[in-house]
Amino acid sequence: xxxxxxxxxxxxxxxxxxxxxxxxxxxxxxxxxxxxxxxxxxxxxxxxxxxxxxxxxxxxxxxxxxxxxxxxxxxxxxxxxxxxxxxxxxxxxxxxxxxxxxxxxxxxxxxxxxxxxxxxxxxxxxxxxxxxxxxxxxxxxxxxxxxxxxxxxxxxxxxxxxxxxxxxxxxxxxxxxxxxxxxxxxxxxxxxxxxxxxxxxxxxxxxxxxxxxxxxxxxxxxxxxxxxxxxxxxxxxxxxxxxxxxxxxxxxxxxxxxxxxxxxxxxxxxxxxxxxxxxxxxxxxxxxxxxxxxxxxxxxxxxxxxxxxxxxxxxxxxxxxxxxxxxxxxxxxxxxxxxxxxxxxxxxxxxxxxxxxxxxxxxxxxxxxxxxxxxxxxxxxxxxxxxxxxxxxxxxxxxxxx
Numbered sequence: 001x002x003x004x005x006x007x008x009x010x011x012x013x014x015x016x017x018x019x020x021x022x023x024x025x026x027x028x029x030x031x032x033x034x035x036x037x038x039x040x041x042x043x044x045x046x047x048x049x050x051x052x053x054x055x056x057x058x059x060x061x062x063x064x065x066x067x068x069x070x071x072x073x074x075x076x077x078x079x080x081x082x083x084x085x086x087x088x089x090x091x092x093x094x095x096x097x098x099x100x101x102x103x104x105x106x107x108x109x110x111x112x113x114x115x116x117x118x119x120x121x122x123x124x125x126x127x128x129x130x131x132x133x134x135x136x137x138x139x140x141x142x143x144x145x146x147x148x149x150x151x152x153x154x155x156x157x158x159x160x161x162x163x164x165x166x167x168x169x170x171x172x173x174x175x176x177x178x179x180x181x182x183x184x185x186x187x188x189x190x191x192x193x194x195x196x197x198x199x200x201x202x203x204x205x206x207x208x209x210x211x212x213x214x215x216x217x218x219x220x221x222x223x224x225x226x227x228x229x230x231x232x233x234x235x236x237x238x239x240x241x242x243x244x245x246x247x248x249x250x251x252x253x254x255x256x257x258x259x260x261x262x263x264x265x266x267x268x269x270x271x272x273x274x275x276x277x278x279x280x281x282x283x284x285x286x287x288x289x290x291x292x293x294x295x296x297x298x299x300x301x302x303x304x305x306x307x308x309x310x311x312x313x314x315x316x317x318x319x320x321x322x323x324x325x326x327x328x329x330x331x332x333x334x335x336x337x338x339x340x341x342x343x344x345x346x347x348x349x350x351x352x353x354x355x356x357x358x359x360x361x362x363x364x365x366x367x368x369x370x371x372x373x374x375x376x377x378x379x380x381x382x383x384x385x386x387x388x389x390x391x392x393x394x395x396x397x398x399x400x401x402x
Contacts, residue, residue, distance in 0.1 A: 112134050179211055307346040
C-alpha cells in the first residue's frame with residue numbers, strides 16, 4: 001500500500017519527502033538549545049552577572065538528546081529501504097559520505113569562521129587548537145564554538161552506520177555494539193577518563209548518547225516496515241502537539257535532573273524521545289499557519305543551531321549596556337528571539353546558498369569522474385584496435401601463403 005500511494009501523497013510528508021512531524025521536532029529541539037545557551041550566557045559576569053538564574057532553562061539542552069534520536073531515524077529513513085523481507089541500501093558508501101559532507105561540513109566551517117571573526121572584533125579572540133579541533137571534527141580535545149561537539153558525535157554515528165548497513169555484506173550487529181558500548185564502558189572503565197587524547201577518543205567513541213542514535217535508528221527501521229497510511233490525525237493541533245511533547249521532555253528532564261553526558265540520562269531520555277519521534281513520524285499535518293511556521297523552524301533548525309551563539313552573544317552585549325541587571329529575564333527573552341531569527345536568516349543567506357554551491361560542485365566532480373572513466377575505456381579500446389588489426393593482417397597473409 002505504501003509503495004502504491006507514495007510518500008509524497010501522504011499528509012505527514014512534504015513535497016520534498018520530509019516527514020513534517022520530524023521537521024516540527026527539529027525546529028523545537030533547536031529552539032530549546034537556543035534557550036539553554038542564551039539564558040546561560042546571560043548569567044555571565046560580562047553580561048548580567050546573575051548566578052543560578054538558568055535552572056529551568058538549562059534543561060533545554062535535552063534538545064540535543066532529541067536531535068540525536070531524530071538523526072538516527074533520518075539516516076535510516078533516507079538511506080535504506082525494506083524489500084523482500086530485508087533492509088537494502090539505497091545509497092553507496094561514497095555517495096553517502098559525499099552527501100553527509102556537503103550537507104554539514106561547509107556550513108559548519110562558515111559558522112566557525114564567523115564565530116572566530118566575532119571574537120576577533122570583540123577583542124576576545126585567542127588562537128588555539130579548539131578551533132582546529134572544530135574545523136576538523138577531531139575525536140579529542142575541546143572545540144569552539146561549543147555546539148560543534150554534537151557534530152563530532154554525529155560523525156561517529158555516520159561512520160558506524162555506513163560500515164553496518166551500506167556495504168554489500170551488511171553487519172547491523174556492529175552499530176548495535178557501538179550503540180550499547182556506553183554500557184560496556186561503564187562496566188569496564190568506570191568514571192570519565194583522563195584528559196589525554198587516547199582516553200578522550202575512547203570516551204567519545206563510547207559516549208553515553210550513542211544509545212539515543214541507536215534508538216532513532218531502530219525507529220527508522222520500524223518506520224520502513226510500517227504502512228504509510230497509519231497516521232495520527234489531530235487536525236490543526238499537530239504543531240501544538242509537537243510543542244506539548246517537547247514540553248514533556250523538558251519537564252521530565254527538570255524533574256529528574258537529566259543531562260547530555262551521562263549514562264543514566266541517555267537511557268532515560270531515550271525512553272522519552274523514542275516514543276516522541278515515533279508519534280511525530282505518524283503525525284497527520286494538514287497545513288495552516290502553525291504548520292508553515294513549524295516547517296520553517298524545521299528547515300532552518302541546523303542554521304539556528306550553528307549560528308545562534310553569534311547573535312546571542314552580540315545581542316546580550318548590547319542589552320547589557322542598555323538594561324539593568326534586574327532586567328535579566330526580558331533581556332534573555334529578547335536575545336533568544338534575536339538568536340532564532342538570526343538562525344533563520346542564516347538559513348536563507350548562508351546555508352541554502354552554500355548547499356546549492358556544494359550540489360553544483362558535487363555534480364561537476366561526478367561529471368569529471370564519469371568523463372575520465374569514459375576516456376579511459378575509449379583509450380583502452382583504441383589501444384587494443386591496432387593489435388587486433390595486425391593480427392587480422394597476419395592471419396590473412398598466412399592464409400594466402402598456404
